[in-house]
Amino acid sequence: MQTLFYPDYGVLRYEERPEPTPAPDEVIVQVAACGLCGSELETFFGRSPRRTPPRIMGHEFCGTIVARGADVSDWAVGDRVVSHSLVPCAVCVRCRRGDTHLCADRQIFGMHREGAFAERVAVPARVLMPWPENLPAEAACLAEPLANGVHMVHLTERIAPKTVLIVGAGPIGLMTLLAFRAMTDASVFVSDLSEERLDVARRLGAAHVFDPRHTDVVQAVRDLTDGEGADVVIDAVGSRHTKGPAVAATRPGGACVWIGLHDDRIELDTYAVTLPERHVLGTYAATQPELAEALALMASGLDVTSWTTVFPLSDGVEAFRQMHAAEGIKAVLVP
Numbered sequence: 001m002q003t004l005f006y007p008d009y010g011v012l013r014y015e016e017r018p019e020p021t022p023a024p025d026e027v028i029v030q031v032a033a034c035g036l037c038g039s040e041l042e043t044f045f046g047r048s049p050r051r052t053p054p055r056i057m058g059h060e061f062c063g064t065i066v067a068r069g070a071d072v073s074d075w076a077v078g079d080r081v082v083s084h085s086l087v088p089c090a091v092c093v094r095c096r097r098g099d100t101h102l103c104a105d106r107q108i109f110g111m112h113r114e115g116a117f118a119e120r121v122a123v124p125a126r127v128l129m130p131w132p133e134n135l136p137a138e139a140a141c142l143a144e145p146l147a148n149g150v151h152m153v154h155l156t157e158r159i160a161p162k163t164v165l166i167v168g169a170g171p172i173g174l175m176t177l178l179a180f181r182a183m184t185d186a187s188v189f190v191s192d193l194s195e196e197r198l199d200v201a202r203r204l205g206a207a208h209v210f211d212p213r214h215t216d217v218v219q220a221v222r223d224l225t226d227g228e229g230a231d232v233v234i235d236a237v238g239s240r241h242t243k244g245p246a247v248a249a250t251r252p253g254g255a256c257v258w259i260g261l262h263d264d265r266i267e268l269d270t271y272a273v274t275l276p277e278r279h280v281l282g283t284y285a286a287t288q289p290e291l292a293e294a295l296a297l298m299a300s301g302l303d304v305t306s307w308t309t310v311f312p313l314s315d316g317v318e319a320f321r322q323m324h325a326a327e328g329i330k331a332v333l334v335p
Contacts, residue, residue, distance in 0.1 A: 004117035004316035020122040022069040032137035034116040035060030036331040058115035059085035062140040080131035101285040119335045132299040146294040147286035149179030161231035168236035169197035171330040238262040252276035
């Protein structure tokens with residue numbers, strides 16, 4: 001089968017690879033579309049040790065079942081499906097308490113097992129769900145990043161936010177904007193360095209947008225919130241330049257959520273967390289039910305494709321180049 005293969009650091013090729021075979025609890029999915037995630041861009045261009053070659057990357061995908069293992073009875077050949085990005089073990093203490101997205105032995109497609117930048121991929125049947133009939137492939141494959149936004153809505157729902165600041169209008173930031181707009185009545189503010197991305201955020205319903213090169217974002221948010229700060233701040237960048245200001249832009253008693261993974265170690269004014277009782281939360285993945293919520297939102301008409309660019313899988317190297325050069329916001333690869 002044809003794949004976008006990552007054979008070694010600094011190398012990405014469109015090439016033939018062996019066909020996958022299903023384990024007893026797996027199916028083979030003919031991939032219809034697979035989103036290109038920023039984490040995969042960082043893996044390739046930053047030579048990240050979190051995804052080591054040789055590897056087929058790709059974890060945001062949908063497709064059609066073309067074969068199934070001996071123990072699979074709840075799916076049939078021909079079923080259209082969307083896959084979760086991670087496979088929980090189902091037996092560890094975290095899985096047993098219901099935190100399957102935090103599984104101690106979770107496997108992520110394109111990281112711990114072969115991914116979906118390929119014509120076909122082996123998938124454990126338990127992480128699949130039906131692909132809604134009214135969703136095109138380039139939308140259905142984006143259920144996973146939207147589910148991260150849904151997860152952050154649930155993670156902060158006890159705050160009952162009326163104002164939300166999203167730092168970073170990349171794919172996760174925009175998906176989070178969509179989730180908060182669809183699931184809450186909060187006014188959502190967005191900051192980013194790209195005017196193109198801020199224009200998309202405006203079109204998707206952001207109440208205010210800021211370019212931190214021209215605006216003191218922390219002060220601007222405080223000015224819009226009686227001097228308090230936003231109820232919830234989402235840092236979808238995760239750099240040493242954004243994590244501190246994201247905390248500072250959070251109101252006393254509010255919640256700051258870190259999902260961006262740009263930088264690991266930073267310096268932080270801890271008094272700014274302790275004294276005003278701000279809550280700092282980390283998040284990385286969504287649950288299977290939240291993936292279903294994301295699909296339902298998309299099936300009801302939520303726009304997740306007007307700011308994406310579709311590439312044939314054979315042009316995957318060019319898709320990586322364009323997204324890394326910020327020539328577009330989100331790429332979807334179609335075998």
